Amino acid sequence: xxxxxxxxxxxxxxxxxxxxxxxxxxxxxxxxxxxxxxxxxxxxxxxxxxxxxxxxxxxxxxxxxxxxxxxxxxxxxxxxxxxxxxxxxxxxxxxxxxxxxxxxxxxxxxxxxxxxxxxxxxxxxxxxxxxxxxxxxxxxxxxxxxxxxxxxxxxxxxxxxxxxxxxxxxxxxxxxxxxxxxxxxxxxxxxxxxxxxxxxxxxxxxxxxxxxxxxxxxxxxxxxxxxxxxxxxxxxxxxxxxxxxxxxxxxxxxxxxxxxxxxxxxxxxxxxxxxxxxxxxxxxxxxxxxxxxxxxxxxxxxxxxxxxxxxxxxxxxxxxx
Amino acid sequence: xxxxxxxxxxxxxxxxxxxxxxxxxxxxxxxxxxxxxxxxxxxxxxxxxxxxxxxxxxxxxxxxxxxxxxxxxxxxxxxxxxx
Numbered sequence: 001x002x003x004x005x006x007x008x009x010x011x012x013x014x015x016x017x018x019x020x021x022x023x024x025x026x027x028x029x030x031x032x033x034x035x036x037x038x039x040x041x042x043x044x045x046x047x048x049x050x051x052x053x054x055x056x057x058x059x060x061x062x063x064x065x066x067x068x069x070x071x072x073x074x075x076x077x078x079x080x081x082x083x084x085x086x087x088x089x090x091x092x093x094x095x096x097x098x099x100x101x102x103x104x105x106x107x108x109x110x111x112x113x114x115x116x117x118x119x120x121x122x123x124x125x126x127x128x129x130x131x132x133x134x135x136x137x138x139x140x141x142x143x144x145x146x147x148x149x150x151x152x153x154x155x156x157x158x159x160x161x162x163x164x165x166x167x168x169x170x171x172x173x174x175x176x177x178x179x180x181x182x183x184x185x186x187x188x189x190x191x192x193x194x195x196x197x198x199x200x201x202x203x204x205x206x207x208x209x210x211x212x213x214x215x216x217x218x219x220x221x222x223x224x225x226x227x228x229x230x231x232x233x234x235x236x237x238x239x240x241x242x243x244x245x246x247x248x249x250x251x252x253x254x255x256x257x258x259x260x261x262x263x264x265x266x267x268x269x270x271x272x273x274x275x276x277x278x279x280x281x282x283x284x285x286x287x288x289x290x291x292x293x294x295x296x297x298x299x300x301x302x303x304x305x306x307x308x309x310x311x312x313x314x315x316x317x318x319x320x321x
Numbered sequence: 322x323x324x325x326x327x328x329x330x331x332x333x334x335x336x337x338x339x340x341x342x343x344x345x346x347x348x349x350x351x352x353x354x355x356x357x358x359x360x361x362x363x364x365x366x367x368x369x370x371x372x373x374x375x376x377x378x379x380x381x382x383x384x385x386x387x388x389x390x391x392x393x394x395x396x397x398x399x400x401x402x403x404x
Binding site: 017020021024025027028031032034035038039040042043046047049050053054057129130131132133135137164165172174178 | 332335336337338339356359362363364365366367368369370371377378379380381382384385388389392393396
């Protein structure tokens with residue numbers, strides 16, 4: 001009887017199902033192992049496939065060229081009168097192009113002008129939510145001088161992430177807001193060091209003990225970088241019964257809106273706490289100083305100050321005579 | 322035919338959010354045995370999977386799960402019953 005039941009159709013199907021499931025699990029395990037072991041090589045090769053596709057997608061969805069504009073606005077265009085529609089679309093197209101070029105010009109000036117180190121401007125090809133992780137794909141790679149572990153900025157000095165993988169014509173930028181990414185930060189206002197943790201979705205969380213005056217708007221610096229801040233505290237979550245309070249830091253511009261970034265040509269190197277202290281001190285105290293000509297500046301030791309000269313920069317009591 | 326549908330799934334995976342990939346992969350896996358979906362997962366996770374928390378195998382494991390579910394569901398769906 002037992003021998004018979006093992007040969008029935010139902011039993012055959014059950015055994016076949018088990019075999020299929022086992023085979024599938026083996027394939028999945030093998031695939032994960034392949035990603036783990038050969039990930040770098042596959043990523044390098046796949047970059048040649050993925051970049052053109054992502055560039056086309058960006059062109060279709062964001063470009064103001066005639067063809068993608070036509071496809072995006074086709075349904076609206078059909079409903080309008082033909083002649084007026086052409087004139088209107090031409091005018092609006094010119095206005096959009098003008099606005100885009102103006103905005104791009106401002107962004108490029110902000111990206112490249114007045115920086116402390118050399119930067120490489122790069123366009124963002126793919127960003128969340130089209131990428132499942134908190135990452136950006138930029139259109140510059142080793143061929144343009146991008147190096148692994150270089151810091152990536154938005155505008156002049158807002159550090160948003162670092163280059164985690166570099167390909168010949170593109171690079172992957174991992175954002176500081178990636179879930180679990182930890183970084184030492186300095187919060188201006190309460191003037192404390194703490195650790196910031198990425199929460200995903202462009203949000204970074206800092207946690208400090210209760211009693212510290214954490215407030216929305218506090219600037220959060222990255223002392224490990226000689227230029228750049230992480231952002232501002234957007235909101236504070238404080239429950240008096242809890243031992244700690246949380247501040248949530250977001251970038252000035254949502255990551256979904258990033259179009260251009262600049263990449264440092266220098267590779268990030270870790271610094272010591274003493275170096276970080278020196279940097280913070282220079283920011284805290286030197287940021288309010290300006291270069292005042294010696295004949296205007298009234299300080300002890302300047303003997304040529306006329307009595308009618310307004311005291312513009314110093315409040316030292318000895319000069320108030 | 323199968324090759325071009327596979328390319329379409331690959332483009333969906335690259336250009337649209339992850340849930341679009343899941344839907345298209347599920348349809349593909351219900352249509353035919355679809356171990357090649359793992360290739361898409363492997364490639365995307367290898368290139369974009371840089372995380373600090375959790376596993377950077379979102380696409381690979383999703384593709385595997387879909388293949389597994391499709392294989393388990395096929396005997397239960399009447400459309401596959403040709404007898």
